[in-house]
Every structure is written in structure tokens, then in C-alpha cells.
Amino acid sequence: MKITFPHMGHLHVPLRSFFSRLGVETVVPPPISQETMAFGTRYAPEFACLPLKVNVGNFLQAARLGADTVIMAGGIGPCRFGYYAQVEQEILRDLGVDLKMVVLEPPQGHWRELWHNLRAITGRASLKEIWRAGRLAWRKLTALDELERELHRVRAREVTPGDASRAWRQIVDWLDQAETLSETEEAAHLGRAHLAAIPLREDDDVLRVGIVGEIYTLLEPAVNLEVERVLGEMGVEVERSIYLSDWVKTNLVLHSLHLRNDREEYRLAAPYLGHFVGGHGLESISFTIRYARSGFDGVIQLAPLTCMPEIVAESILPKVSRDMGIPVITFMLDEHASEVGMRTRLEAFCDLLRERRRQKKRSQRAKELLP
Secondary structure, three states: OEEEOOOOOOOHHHHHHHHHHOOOEEOOOOOOOHHHHHHHHHHOOOOOOHHHHHHHHHHHHHHHOOOOEEEEEOOOOOOHHHHHHHHHHHHHHHOOOOOEEEEEOOOOOOHHHHHHHHHHHHOOOOHHHHHHHHHHHHHHHHHHHHHHHHHHHHHOOEOOOOHHHHHHHHHHHHHHHOOOHHHHHHHHHHHHHHHHOOOEOOOOOOEEEEEEEOHHHHHOOOOOOOHHHHHHHOOEEEEEOOOHHHHHHHHHHHOOOOOOOOHHHHHHHOOOOOOOOOOOHHHHHHHHHHHHHOOOOEEEEEEEOOOHHHHHHHHHHHHHHHHHOOOEEEEEEOOOOOHHHHHHHHHHHHHHHHHHHHHHHHHHHHHHHOO
């Protein structure tokens, strides 16, 4: 068995570690490219979400490298993600590509089905071996997320644009190569030191922008046109509403044990959106409010074109923006989006944010001079 899985940020690092540790050969698809996009847009329905199209491209490229089994997550709720695996399976069959699809559904207390699917992949691996492999993969995932948060801080202040991005590529490679927990901790330590060694500007007056939206477009740089890198190299510190380790902990662990607590998200969003609409639509509202209250300069919403939960959020965000006094810009992404177009809009948005900050400072100084 040779398994593959779709790209989503640095997800390939913990997944490759988990399955390789259990003796399962993995085929990581090539980095998302124009060829990946071309495959997806050619064979997936035109109205399909961009993530589905990219997934199809990933799987076709992985099949060419010898993969015979796809590991795909399942989903619940109104979002179309719950149907991805079935639609992708039909597309692959129509193309004569023989890939077995193993769908790992959120357990929601039904651990037996998840265990059965894992056993089908890992063969004779014992529960102890699966636990150890999972612990190593989890530590790699949390280390990458911790370091990525620091990356965002450093990149916005680096003296030489590109230093942080080059360091990040090296850090991901170090963690990918780590084979034990101790090696993973050593790689994480080296990563922190690598970022700390980057020369930073003394001026700490950088813009802070929150990024909300659909999980795939937030986590996959090739799909969001590397918006975090572009903003960082423009001197903007970004904070994402979703990190992969947080999502795994909340949706796969706490939710399954009935310990998930979304009350704060619902409370914040309640004046604008009083019920779950699927995906991360409700969180896009609640996190925009959080960012406004935390003094962020602006918010960017990212989503694939035709994403219903984010379309609902998009229609509400202008009112949230007015009420909370925070500018919000939305990017609906599809295969026709270009980095040049996004950069132009981002530059204009950041110019607006800087002017707002200057006006606030002038207003504050004027108030201080009043008798």
C-alpha cells in the first residue's frame, strides 16, 4: 500500500511521520503548481470549490508517482466538504485512475469506525505503536504551529525581506526529517534560534491584521497566493484565526469527548449571526470582533469562491466592520486569482490602515493638548 493525502499547509509533515513510523509507505504529492491547478480545473465541476479542484490535482499527481490509496478527511454540517471524498472518488473513477479512498470521519464519540479505518491502513500495528506514532506526529504539528506564530512576528520586522521565509523553509525541513521526539525537540529548538538570529528593525510600529475565513484557504499558501508572506514582507504582522493543531484538538479530540466549548464564539457572533452555518462562517464573525477588541488595525477574510458559510459571513462583515470600527476586506479565491491582483488590493488596504493609524495618533495628540 502506498498512501497519499492532499496538501494543506504543513500537514504533510505530521502525516508522513505518522504513517512512516507505522511502516506505511507515503507518497506526498508534488508542491501545488500550475499543473496541479490545471488538472483540477480540467476534471472537476466548474462550480466546485477551489479546494476540491486542488485535491483532485494532488491525487492525480500522486497516482503518477505510484500512490494507490488516498487518506481523506470527512466532514459534517452544511459545508460541502463532507461530500469531497465521494465526488473526488467519482472523478478519479471516470478518469480510469484506480485510487482507493479511505475517509476518516470526525469520531463524534464513535471511535470504533475511526479505529477500523486506521487498522485497514496500518495493518498489524498495535495500539501502542499507533499511540507512539501519533504522539510524534502531534509534537511535530504543535512545534510547527508554535514556530509559525513566531515567523509572523519576525517577518513583519525583518531588515532584509525574505530572511524569515528562507528560515521557515529550513525549519520545516528539519522537523520533517526528525525521527524521534528528542530529535523533534532539537529541531524545534534550532528553529527558534534560527528565527531569533534574523536581524530586525528597531521600529516596532507595525500594522496588525487578523486573517479569518475557510480553513483550507487560510492554511494553504499556494491557494491563498501566499498572502501571509506578502503581508509580512510589507511590514504587516498577521494572526490567523485557525491553526491546524488548534483545529485538530477542538474538532477531533474535544468534540469527540463532548468537551468542546463554542459558547464564547456563539456569544460574540450572536448580535449578527445566531446559529451555525457550516464551515467557519460563524468563527469568521466572532474572530473579527475579537481582533477589533484587541486593537488590530484590520481584518482579511479568505474563502474559496462559492463557499456558502463564508458567503454568509461576507454579507455580515460590513456591519461588523462599521459597528466595531475595523476595516475588513474579502478575497474570494478561485483558479483565476492572481498574486499581482491580490498584492495591488493588499497595498491599497494597508495604505488605508496606515492612514487610519496616523489619523488616530493626530486625534490623540490634539486631545492631549486641549486644556
